[in-house]
Amino acid sequence: MAVTTTGPLPPGLLDRDDMRRALKEHDFAAVFALAKQHGGLSQNRIASACELTPGKVSNVINGAQQITSFEVVCRIADGLRVPGPLLGLATRPWEAVSEDEAAPVDERTGDEDEADLPWRRDATVATAARLTRSDLVLDRRAASKALAVAAVGGAALLEPLEGWLVDSPQTAPITLAGRLGIRECAELEAAARTFRQWDHKYGGGLRRKAVVGQLAEVADALQEHQTAAVEERLFRVMAQLAGMAATMSWDSGMQRRAQDYYKTALRAAHAGGDVEFGTNILAGMARQMLYRGRPKDAAELVRLAQDGARGKAGPRVLAMLHTREAWAYAAMGRVAAFRRATMQAAEALADAGPAEEEGAPYWIAYFDEAELAGVTGGRLLDLARQDPADQRCGRRGGADAVRACERPSQRALSLHGGA
Numbered sequence: 510m511a512v513t514t515t516g517p518l519p520p521g522l523l524d525r526d527d528m529r530r531a532l533k534e535h536d537f538a539a540v541f542a543l544a545k546q547h548g549g550l551s552q553n554r555i556a557s558a559c560e561l562t563p564g565k566v567s568n569v570i571n572g573a574q575q576i577t578s579f580e581v582v583c584r585i586a587d588g589l590r591v592p593g594p595l596l597g598l599a600t601r602p603w604e605a606v607s608e609d610e611a612a613p614v615d616e617r618t619g620d621e622d623e624a625d626l627p628w629r630r631d632a633t634v635a636t637a638a639r640l641t642r643s644d645l646v647l648d649r650r651a652a653s654k655a656l657a658v659a660a661v662g663g664a665a666l667l668e669p670l671e672g673w674l675v676d677s678p679q680t681a682p683i684t685l686a687g688r689l690g691i692r693e694c695a696e697l698e699a700a701a702r703t704f705r706q707w708d709h710k711y712g713g714g715l716r717r718k719a720v721v722g723q724l725a726e727v728a729d730a731l732q733e734h735q736t737a738a739v740e741e742r743l744f745r746v747m748a749q750l751a752g753m754a755a756t757m758s759w760d761s762g763m764q765r766r767a768q769d770y771y772k773t774a775l776r777a778a779h780a781g782g783d784v785e786f787g788t789n790i791l792a793g794m795a796r797q798m799l800y801r802g803r804p805k806d807a808a809e810l811v812r813l814a815q816d817g818a819r820g821k822a823g824p825r826v827l828a829m830l831h832t833r834e835a836w837a838y839a840a841m842g843r844v845a846a847f848r849r850a851t852m853q854a855a856e857a858l859a860d861a862g863p864a865e866e867e868g869a870p871y872w873i874a875y876f877d878e879a880e881l882a883g884v885t886g887g888r889l890l891d892l893a894r895q896d897p898a899d900q901r902c903g904r905r906g907g908a909d910a911v912r913a914c915e916r917p918s919q920r921a922l923s924l925h926g927g928a
């Protein structure tokens with residue numbers, strides 16, 4: 510499809526294969542050179558349009574400097590009127606699209622207005638592409654700023670997630686197959702499992718960039734025409750990778766970016782029909798809220814997960830959700846509710862027979878009787894420390910209460926083979 514532009518670039522320049530390739534690869538030396546050679550723009554004109562100095566434009570063309578700042582990439586897109594998707598960005602505000610097709614963008618952060626973002630598959634892919642592109646071009650200064658941005662809570666977090674409970678809209682059948690097949694999907698799924706093992710062993714850091722890069726590749730593949738079966742599996746891989754990027758971002762201290770990846774993972778799980786992993790993502794978001802001291806938001810997220818999981822999730826997943834619910838109640842000091850949720854977790858786990866074991870997803874295999882005992886013991890200790898003299902554990906107060914609360918933790922150690 511031909512791209513028209515109202516900016517300084519002449520019509521047709523953005524349709525050239527070499528220009529599109531340069532834009533996709535963020536090769537701005539080639540972009541500026543093509544703008545000069547085939548677009549008739551001077552270095553001063555390019556600099557003025559993109560809010561750069563002529564010297565910087567010259568250095569970029571000569572290879573002496575590279576552009577890696579997300580903010581500068583956005584300025585180039587807006588100054589030269591390059592549609593956002595050609596640069597891996599979200600649709601820019603100036604593009605001539607309807608309100609239903611474009612999500613408003615906060616120019617200060619690049620974040621889309623999640624409340625207005627439709628729960629369509631194309632919107633999910635665009636969100637993943639924007640988020641990964643901005644992450645991969647983060648310079649050191651921008652990364653430092655990202656550390657200071659706090660995760661949001663309350664209605665700003667919860668309201669946009671209600672789309673999780675609504676079925677994905679039907680789309681027209683795909684008739685043109687993409688470049689990926691079932692074998693490639695299986696390889697991507699295996700890579701995602703490897704990345705998960707990295708996450709458990711090492712946490713964030715450089716491995717986070719590897720996960721984000723793989724997520725960007727999956728988003729690119731979903732922008733092509735894939736068969737329905739391949740598309741569904743790719744969305745499930747996207748959910749896995751985005752969930753790992755969230756926890757790795759959290760490990761790196763980037764709370765808001767972790768939240769953005771969590772939301773992307775939830776949308777991808779929704780698009781791929783992976784209800785169980787979607788509930789796991791919501792449980793992860795609840796855990797983040799608990800660590801941020803927002804137990805009411807955590808309880809709402811768990812409730813949303815439970816509503817979506819009803820009749821669709823296995824007993825281990827349901828037991829895990831109940832323990833996350835119990836954690837929220839413990840943080841709020843609601844002892845009776847904590848006990849009820851803990852009992853429900855134990856009952857759900859007791860239903861995990863051999864048939865359920867065989868069909869359970871690999872990522873929930875860790876949740877067994879030992880895990881339940883350990884989580885319960887930790888929460889009981891939290892309650893005892895809130896008011897050691899209160900009768901929150903057993904029927905005794907003070908040190909006796911703390912000792913009574915430690916018993917589930919000792920049970921967990923014995924089940925894991927510890928002393």
